[in-house]
Amino acid sequence: MVDPQQPAPLDATAAPSDGGRAGMRARRAAFGLAVLATCVALLWLMATTLFVTSPDPVGVAMLLLFALTLPWTCIGFWHAVIGFALMCFIRDPERLVAPHLRSITGDEPIASDTALLVCVRNEDTDRLQRNLAWMLEGLSRAGESRWFHLYLLSDTSEAATADREAEIVAALSARFGPDVRITYRRREHSTGFKAGNIRDFCERWGERHPFAIVLDADSLMSPAAMLRLVRIMQACPQIGILQTLVTGLPSASPFARIFQFGMRLGMRSYTLGAASWQGDCGPYWGHNAILRVAPFTAHCHLPVLPGKAPLGGHVLSHDQLEAVLMRRAGYEVRVLPVEDGSWEENPPNLPEFIRRDLRWCQGNMQYFRLLTTPGLLPVSRGQLVLAILMYIGAPAWIGFMVLGLFRELPFRLDLGVLLFAVTLAMGLAPKLATLADVLIRGPLRRAYGGAARVIASALLETVFSMLIAPVSAVAVTIFMIGLLFRRRVGWTSQQRDAQALEVGVAVRALWPQTLFGIGLGIWLWRVAPGAVWYWAPLIAGLAGSIPIALVSAHPRFGRALARAGLCRIPEEAPLAEGVSAPRALTQWSPFTPGLGK
Numbered sequence: 001m002v003d004p005q006q007p008a009p010l011d012a013t014a015a016p017s018d019g020g021r022a023g024m025r026a027r028r029a030a031f032g033l034a035v036l037a038t039c040v041a042l043l044w045l046m047a048t049t050l051f052v053t054s055p056d057p058v059g060v061a062m063l064l065l066f067a068l069t070l071p072w073t074c075i076g077f078w079h080a081v082i083g084f085a086l087m088c089f090i091r092d093p094e095r096l097v098a099p100h101l102r103s104i105t106g107d108e109p110i111a112s113d114t115a116l117l118v119c120v121r122n123e124d125t126d127r128l129q130r131n132l133a134w135m136l137e138g139l140s141r142a143g144e145s146r147w148f149h150l151y152l153l154s155d156t157s158e159a160a161t162a163d164r165e166a167e168i169v170a171a172l173s174a175r176f177g178p179d180v181r182i183t184y185r186r187r188e189h190s191t192g193f194k195a196g197n198i199r200d201f202c203e204r205w206g207e208r209h210p211f212a213i214v215l216d217a218d219s220l221m222s223p224a225a226m227l228r229l230v231r232i233m234q235a236c237p238q239i240g241i242l243q244t245l246v247t248g249l250p251s252a253s254p255f256a257r258i259f260q261f262g263m264r265l266g267m268r269s270y271t272l273g274a275a276s277w278q279g280d281c282g283p284y285w286g287h288n289a290i291l292r293v294a295p296f297t298a299h300c301h302l303p304v305l306p307g308k309a310p311l312g313g314h315v316l317s318h319d320q321l322e323a324v325l326m327r328r329a330g331y332e333v334r335v336l337p338v339e340d341g342s343w344e345e346n347p348p349n350l351p352e353f354i355r356r357d358l359r360w361c362q363g364n365m366q367y368f369r370l371l372t373t374p375g376l377l378p379v380s381r382g383q384l385v386l387a388i389l390m391y392i393g394a395p396a397w398i399g400f401m402v403l404g405l406f407r408e409l410p411f412r413l414d415l416g417v418l419l420f421a422v423t424l425a426m427g428l429a430p431k432l433a434t435l436a437d438v439l440i441r442g443p444l445r446r447a448y449g450g451a452a453r454v455i456a457s458a459l460l461e462t463v464f465s466m467l468i469a470p471v472s473a474v475a476v477t478i479f480m481i482g483l484l485f486r487r488r489v490g491w492t493s494q495q496r497d498a499q500a501l502e503v504g505v506a507v508r509a510l511w512p513q514t515l516f517g518i519g520l521g522i523w524l525w526r527v528a529p530g531a532v533w534y535w536a537p538l539i540a541g542l543a544g545s546i547p548i549a550l551v552s553a554h555p556r557f558g559r560a561l562a563r564a565g566l567c568r569i570p571e572e573a574p575l576a577e578g579v580s581a582p583r584a585l586t587q588w589s590p591f592t593p594g595l596g597k
Contacts, residue, residue: 024279028379031078031277038074042423043067049415058407065403068396071389073426079273080429086272087437094337097275100242101336103235106228110147114230115205115212115293119197121155121190123217125164131220132172136180138223147230149181149209153197155190162186194286195302195318202297209293216287218345220249225341229290232336240296240331241323243282243289244342245271250572253348253498254551254558260346261567262461264339266430268437271337280332281379286319288342292331296322299329305369310362310488317363320387321370324380343571348498349553350468350545351509354475361391361476362488394476401538405523428462447570457567467541467548474513474542501553503546510545517542 046066050059086093095101116135120128132150139145152169156162169184176182183205192199198214206212211233213226221244229242245267248260275282300322305312315321323333347353367384376384425432435458438444439451448454479487521539524532532539541548551557561567 027277034078035074039070042070045415045419049412049419052410052412056409058403062400062403065396065400069393071386072393073423076270077426077429079270080433082276083269083273084433087269093272097272098337100232100236100239100334104231108231110144110227110230112210112230112234113208114148115209116148116150116215117153117198117201117212118215119153119194120217122158122161125161125168128217129168135221136172136176140176140179142223144227145179151201152184153201154186155197156186192314193316202293206293206297212291212293214287214289214291219287220343221288222341233290233292238332239334240292240326241284241289241333243284243335245337245339246285246288246342246344247339248346249343251348251498252555252558253553254561255350255553256346256348257558257561257567258461258464261457261569262431262465264569265434265458268339269433270430271335275335275337281327281377282333282335284319284323284333295326295329295331300325305366310483310486311366315363315366317360320383324376324383327377327380328375349501350549351505354472357472358475358479361479364388364391365483391476394473395480397473398477449565449568453565453568460566466537470538470541471513471545474516478512498555498558501550506546506549510549513542513545
């Protein structure tokens with residue numbers, strides 16, 4: 001039941017702030033029709049490829065599995081098309097798709113008390129202290145620290161780490177004095193995981209703060225970015241959650257360096273395209289975002305699912321569910337499509353990346369039980385379906401390929417090659433769109449290291465992604481099979497430091513992929529040697545997953561890439577040009593001797 005003292009919810013059917021309700025419906029309908037038409041066209045092409053004479057059971061199964069892989073491919077493609085069109089033909093595309101950016105000038109006085117919620121669990125305390133000190137110092141220098149209250153919300157289970165956390169709070173309090181308010185709270189039991197941690201804050205201290213900025217242990221936000229969030233929330237009372245674009249920090253890990261370069265390439269076009277039709281039903285990723293505390297407390301309390309883990313109990317992927325609940329209550333959920341001032345640290349190696357992916361997979365599969373939640377808007381319900389399909393697509397691809405190996409009926413090779421080329425191009429479309437935009441715009445091109453380095457980096461990232469994609473897909477497939485037997489991922493701290501990966505760790509994590517890749521290669525060589533070359537990227541990625549993981553984790557390789565200027569992101573430009581940068585951004589630099597060894 002909603003607390004009568006909480007603000008009354010807005011009308012969920014009210015016109016969004018970026019145009020009339022009819023206009024948003026038309027935009028969503030056009031986008032949905034474009035995606036549906038593309039899916040149908042690709043399915044027709046696949047059916048024509050498979051069924052030279054008449055349909056057969058194996059071919060029908062392959063067609064159905066192929067259909068499961070299409071939604072995200074087609075959605076990403078149209079996001080890229082729309083985003084590229086906006087970047088090319090609109091002078092200020094960010095303000096077009098994010099009208100809340102037009103609601104402030106940047107000079108409005110801060111007049112709202114905002115909580116900074118930093119959720120931690122057995123984290124590296126040195127990194128934590130460095131990041132917190134940098135953010136608090138920036139707010140203090142901006143003269144706005146009196147409006148912010150830092151809450152270090154700990155679910156740490158290790159006594160020594162908890163003691164160190166308390167020492168950090170004492171040191172920060174002594175350093176900043178009365179200008180900065182800091183509260184440290186450690187829970188004895190991590191009920192509800194991170195969502196439960198924030199829920200505890202809402203119930204204990206939420207009434208004190210109109211807004212709360214949610215940060216993870218590896219999150220970093222500039223003072224300007226935080227102040228911009230507060231100003232927008234002050235000016236737009238209809239917004240319940242405002243999510244920033246989260247970009248990767250420079251890293252000594254070559255895996256993180258290559259991965260976040262690829263993410264950065266696809267981010268701008270993808271986000272602009274998505275925001276054009278999602279509008280007030282935008283995403284929430286659980287961190288580097290600001291919440292309106294009263295409606296979040298009143299309307300975003302997550303259910304405990306019936307049954308036992310992994311699919312029962314507390315919801316792991318809380319963020320998307322909280323977004324749709326906030327939207328159900330009538331408040332807008334918006335994204336801020338600006339690539340500055342909001343960062344995170346990406347996994348430094350392949351096994352750690354897979355471990356994080358499997359935790360998200362388990363959480364998204366819990367959405368099956370939430371699809372019938374009453375009162376959700378159609379767009380919100382569709383977002384939950386897409387979150388499920390994000391991970392179902394991986395085993396669908398594996399199943400499609402395995403069935404194809406044993407199918408003896410003929411197929412249209414010419415159409416198969418065409419279909420492969422089309423789907424590959426569609427999958428790469430977001431990165432290609434942003435790549436074109438980077439190459440066109442001089443200042444941005446130079447920030448990425450120049451045209452030659454940008455193109456070389458894009459080629460390197462494409463090859464790397466093609467090699468690790470089947471590795472991740474096999475891991476997700478094995479895990480989803482394990483879900484049927486109650487396999488689950490524990491909630492533990494993440495490795496964030498760039499360091500050489502131990503051979504034993506790589507072998508234990510990736511031996512299934514290695515055996516599958518070797519077996520696939522041998523089988524194809526014996527049955528259809530001419531087809532080995534078509535399967536070469538897949539076989540190489542799987543069979544070579546262990547050496548790929550070892551090489552891509554080694555800091556020396558990362559420093560070599562940095563010295564060559566490959567996979568450079570704009571945050572590194574001040575470092576390369578000798579301009580001072582925040583300490584949090586100089587934790588890695590090619591000019592810092594010995595770092596990451």
